[in-house]
Amino acid sequence: MWFKNLRLYRLTEEWTHTPEQLNEALEAHCFNPCGSLDPLRYGFIEPLGRHGSEFIHVTNGYIMICAKKQEKILPAAVVNEHLEEKALAISEAESRSVGRKEKQTLKDEIIFSLMPKAFAKSSLDFAYIAPQEKLIVVNSSSAKRAEDLLSKLREALGSLRCIPISAKNIPTQVMTHWVQTGKLTNDFELGEECELHASKDERVIRCKKQDLTADEMLSHLNSGMFVSKLAVTWKESIHCVLDDQLAVKRLKFDDVISEKANERNPESKAEQFDADFAIMSGELKNFITALLAAFGGETDPV
Known part of the structure; x- marks a missing residue:
């Protein structure tokens, strides 16, 4: 659980959500695994995992939250191999070349057919909220991953006014x-x-x-x-x-x-x-x- 990266965000308004309210909001946007045709799912889980039942963990006024991302892994090489085989079959059967637009349609069909067989990869994003300091600390080396978590939190709360912290000196x-x-x-x-x-x-x-x-x-x-x-x-x-x-x-x-x-x-x-x-x-x-x-x-x- 020890953070390995920090991205810092400043809350631009007072934090008014009680722990109970936050827990309910996160539970309503909890993680559900990918279905057979879902390329990606993202939602909140218990920070303690199977050892906890709440969607937050509060210590000394700090509030830990955790989001889980699950995405299907469908290598481009596999899709392209199927695409070339299908395009070649059409070309030989109908004695014509397959155009770019038709290839894109074929590619979409291939992805749709392969998605149920694709492996799912999961990852966790932790962050904690420090209301007294008007701060959110995200454990992420990627700005996009941090923004994804904050976007989901904003969706759960209906509003979340925060901005990345920037220093006066460059x-x-x-x-x-x-x-x-x-x-x-x-x-x-x-x-x-x-x-x-x-x-x-x-x-x-x-x-x-x-x-x-x-x-x-x-x-x-x-x-x-x-x-x-x-x-x-x-x-x-x-x-x-x-x-x-x-x-x-x-x-x-x-x-x-x-x-x-x-x-x-x-x-x-x-x-x-x-x-x-x-x-x-x-x-x-x-x-x-x-x-x-x-x-x-x-x-x-x-």
Whole structure:
């Protein structure tokens, strides 16, 4: 359950839904598996999975939710192989070529016939709502996946006014300055990984397990390149990679943090989930505050 990515969204109005109201709203938009002809299904499930019965899990005022996505896997190569066979059969039987429009119709028919036999792949999207901080934190490396979850939440609630958090200072400029000077603020330290982009062309340099203060790195920056991704550590306990949209990726908590949850001696999966969530959300509250401060604060929501 420990988040591995963070996408941050600011609620632009007060959160007025009680936990009971939210639970009912999510239950009304719960996940149902794909039928034989459904290419995709998306809906809410219990964050605790089979160990829970509620569509939310509340700890210290934070509200965890989870959405499940199931989609049919139908490889393009399989569809194209069937299409070529069918087009060839028609061409030989009727002594004519099969046009583009007819091929598209044949393709649609093939997909329709193969869909019931396709395998279904499932994935989970977790997020938590922090009403007191007017914040939604989504565990996703993909902006689209995060927006999908928020769109479904908006559908369930009827309205959800939130926007992606953006910093006052441009992230690429801040991260470039950090690498150039080696001086970071708010208890952040440089990691050993970054990605550089050129301003005037499409050059990209990816550095891993390297001293980011080395002369070679400074040479690239002095030539006009800028930092678009940067590995950092906060208070020697949270490690991650920041990108040019202020998304947090490959988030990793030090063992000292995760062990705090075990100190509560949880006796069940539900208690373990609750302990993990409590510790994680508490640490992330301070981390997010420091992160936004390090980038000059947050732009005012329009």
